[in-house]
Amino acid sequence: MWISELSQRTGVPVATIKYYLREGLLPSGAAAGATRAVYDDSHVRRLRLIRALVTSGGLSLAAVREVLDALSHTDHGMHFVLGTAHHALISPAAEPTAASRERVAALLDRLGWHVYGDSPLRDVLAAALDALVATGNEMADDLLLAYAEAAGRIGAADVAALPDDPADAVERVAVFTVLGEPVLLALRRMGQENASARRYGIPDVPPPSRPRTR
Amino acid sequence: MWISELSQRTGVPVATIKYYLREGLLPSGAAAGATRAVYDDSHVRRLRLIRALVTSGGLSLAAVREVLDALSHTDHGMHFVLGTAHHALISPAAEPTAASRERVAALLDRLGWHVYGDSPLRDVLAAALDALVATGNEMADDLLLAYAEAAGRIGAADVAALPDDPADAVERVAVFTVLGEPVLLALRRMGQENASARRYGIPDVPPPSRPRTR
Numbered sequence: 388m389w390i391s392e393l394s395q396r397t398g399v400p401v402a403t404i405k406y407y408l409r410e411g412l413l414p415s416g417a418a419a420g421a422t423r424a425v426y427d428d429s430h431v432r433r434l435r436l437i438r439a440l441v442t443s444g445g446l447s448l449a450a451v452r453e454v455l456d457a458l459s460h461t462d463h464g465m466h467f468v469l470g471t472a473h474h475a476l477i478s479p480a481a482e483p484t485a486a487s488r489e490r491v492a493a494l495l496d497r498l499g500w501h502v503y504g505d506s507p508l509r510d511v512l513a514a515a516l517d518a519l520v521a522t523g524n525e526m527a528d529d530l531l532l533a534y535a536e537a538a539g540r541i542g543a544a545d546v547a548a549l550p551d552d553p554a555d556a557v558e559r560v561a562v563f564t565v566l567g568e569p570v571l572l573a574l575r576r577m578g579q580e581n582a583s584a585r586r587y588g589i590p591d592v593p594p595p596s597r598p599r600t601r
Numbered sequence: 602m603w604i605s606e607l608s609q610r611t612g613v614p615v616a617t618i619k620y621y622l623r624e625g626l627l628p629s630g631a632a633a634g635a636t637r638a639v640y641d642d643s644h645v646r647r648l649r650l651i652r653a654l655v656t657s658g659g660l661s662l663a664a665v666r667e668v669l670d671a672l673s674h675t676d677h678g679m680h681f682v683l684g685t686a687h688h689a690l691i692s693p694a695a696e697p698t699a700a701s702r703e704r705v706a707a708l709l710d711r712l713g714w715h716v717y718g719d720s721p722l723r724d725v726l727a728a729a730l731d732a733l734v735a736t737g738n739e740m741a742d743d744l745l746l747a748y749a750e751a752a753g754r755i756g757a758a759d760v761a762a763l764p765d766d767p768a769d770a771v772e773r774v775a776v777f778t779v780l781g782e783p784v785l786l787a788l789r790r791m792g793q794e795n796a797s798a799r800r801y802g803i804p805d806v807p808p809p810s811r812p813r814t815r
Contacts, residue, residue, distance in 0.1 A: 432737060439736040465801040470808030473790060500795035503807050508794065512787035515780070522653040523646060524776045526784065533758035534781075535788050537751035542792020544747035546800050562738045564790065566729070567748075570740065571789065572782055573726035574749050576687060578756020579778065580722065581714035586760050587679040593717050594684030 390416070393426045397434045404434065410448065412437055412455060436558065440565060450475060454561045465553055472560050474507060483513030490516060498535055541571065604630070607640045611648045618648065624662065626651055626669060650772065654779060664689060668775045679767055686774050688721060697727030704730060712749055755785065 394401045407413040413433055416424030433455075440446045440454060453475030460468050491513045495502050502508060519526050526534075545563060549556040608615045621627040627647055630638030647669075654660045654668060667689030674682050705727045709716050716722060733740050740748075759777060763770040 435736050439732060442732075464804040466797050467804050467808050469797045469801075470794065473794060474808055477790075495791070498795075500791060501798035501803065502791045502794050505807070506791075506794065508787055508791050512784065512791070515783035515787055518653060518656075518783070519776065519780050522649050522776045522780065524773060524780075526777075526781070527762065530758055530762050531784070534755055534785055535792075537754045538785060538788035539792040539795065540751045541748055541789050542794070543796040544744055544751075545789075545793050546796035548741065548744050549800075559738060560793075562733065562736045563740075564793070566733050566736065566738075567740070568786055568789075569729035569732070570726065570745070571748055571752060571785070573722055573729055574752035575755050575759075575782075575785065576691075576778065577709070577714060577716045577720075577722050577726070578749075578753040579759050579774075580684065580687060580716050580720065580756070581712075581753065582757040582760035583680050583683045584715035586763075587683075589715065590678040590681050593719070594681050594688055 388426050389423065390426065393430055393434065396431055397438065399434055399438055407434070407437060410452075412448070412452060436562065439562060446476075446565065458557050458561065465556065468553060468557050469560050470503070472557055473564065476561070476564050477507045477511060480507070480511040480514035481517070483510050483517050484520075487513035487516045487520075494531065494535060497532075498539065500539070602640050603637065604640065607644055607648065610645055611652065613648055613652055621648070621651060624666075626662070626666060650776065653776060660690070660779065672771050672775065679770065682767060682771050683774050684717070686771055687778060690775070690778050691721045691725060694721070694725040694728035695731070697724050697731050698734075701727035701730045701734075708745065708749060711746075712753065714753070 388396070390401055390404060393399075394404055397404075404413065408415060413430060416426040416430065419425045437451055437455075440451050441448070446454070454472055457468065457472035457475055460471055488509065491509050495509075516526060516531075545567065548563075549559055602610070604615055604618060607613075608618055611618075618627065622629060627644060630640040630644065633639045651665055651669075654665050655662070660668070668686055671682060671686035671689055674685055702723065705723050709723075730740060730745075759781065762777075763773055
């Protein structure tokens with residue numbers, strides 16, 4: 388297909404497609420004459436992935452590039468490849484306190500989880516715990532453990548659902564790691580609403596719903 | 602304490618404190634002469650909450666104002682109050698497809714959860730599912746159910762941990778709903794890393810860790 392049809396099928400403007408081509412995020416099409424190129428379904432798929440990561444995942448183009456790079460490293464074993472993609476998806480955390488770092492290490496020991504000692508996720512979690520402490524609302528050990536056990540079930544379900552083909556698996560990791568987050572967060576808030584209804588009872592008047600735009 | 606000490610104790614610049622006072626986000630201090638005011642621990646606590654919501658929670662000042670407003674509505678019953686705070690914390694979602702809306706309704710029916718029919722969370726979840734579909738990676742029913750069941754456990758643990766005092770509970774909801782999210786998301790990714798290590802084995806070479814700043 389020509390670039391115009393690629394644009395039509397993906398909803399991405401031609402100018403944006405050309406930008407991704409120049410930036411090397413999207414592979415070139417097959418040359419068809421001096422100034423034209425032909426694109427195929429692999430371009431449609433890659434373009435949809437980029438757009439999903441940018442618009443839904445909120446990633447910068449630099450982060451998108453890291454994820455796409457990881458998609459091409461399938462020769463080091465799956466755990467290496469998934470870890471590389473995972474790390475590229477991590478937003479840098481504020482420097483955590485030593486106390487929270489130790490708390491995270493103790494939690495992982497207790498759970499028996501394999502998480503690399505230099506994984507940036509450790510600092511991300513420690514910084515998130517620090518942010519709660521800064522409000523005067525520390526997360527108690529039993530609540531943190533409840534979060535971790537539920538998160539462990541989700542992580543296991545995520546990994547069990549990965550396809551066998553490495554490239555497919557990495558693409559799925561890139562998409563689900565980011566785009567699965569708003570799914571989980573919405574479900575958690577629904578779970579809170581449901582638990583609140585059960586604990587406190589349902590009043591006659593519902594809370595005001597908000598307009599969808601602000 | 603004077604405003605200078607308030608600034609020192611919270612790490613918030615005096616100019617920012619004055620801005621919050623002008624915007625009505627922070628209650629005025631007690632007048633002490635024509636041009637000075639005295640602040641107390643309630644100001645420290647409120648200021649820390651605002652900063653946590655802005656810096657860690659990523660909320661706009663308009664959203665912070667909605668959360669603070671909810672803190673003052675403790676006379677309609679707890680479920681109403683928590684729902685109001687909850688709704689203020691929701692970022693508007695893209696307009697979801699009818700198919701995803703129906704899928705969310707069917708899921709909630711199956712779970713037996715009480716979530717208001719006009720809760721914006723339904724559209725948030727439906728739009729998140731649509732974003733996955735747009736990448737060609739629909740979330741399968743069994744995976745969605747695994748997410749929901751884990752999220753239900755988390756929501757129940759969150760609500761069980763609420764203090765009895767309504768104002769304290771609402772403040773805790775505002776803080777934990779937002780600042781609990783990065784905790785859960787980091788744990789989910791750790792759960793994925795652990796599950797990946799168990800499914801695929803741990804290679805000799807760890808994946809490259811990323812610099813903490815970009």
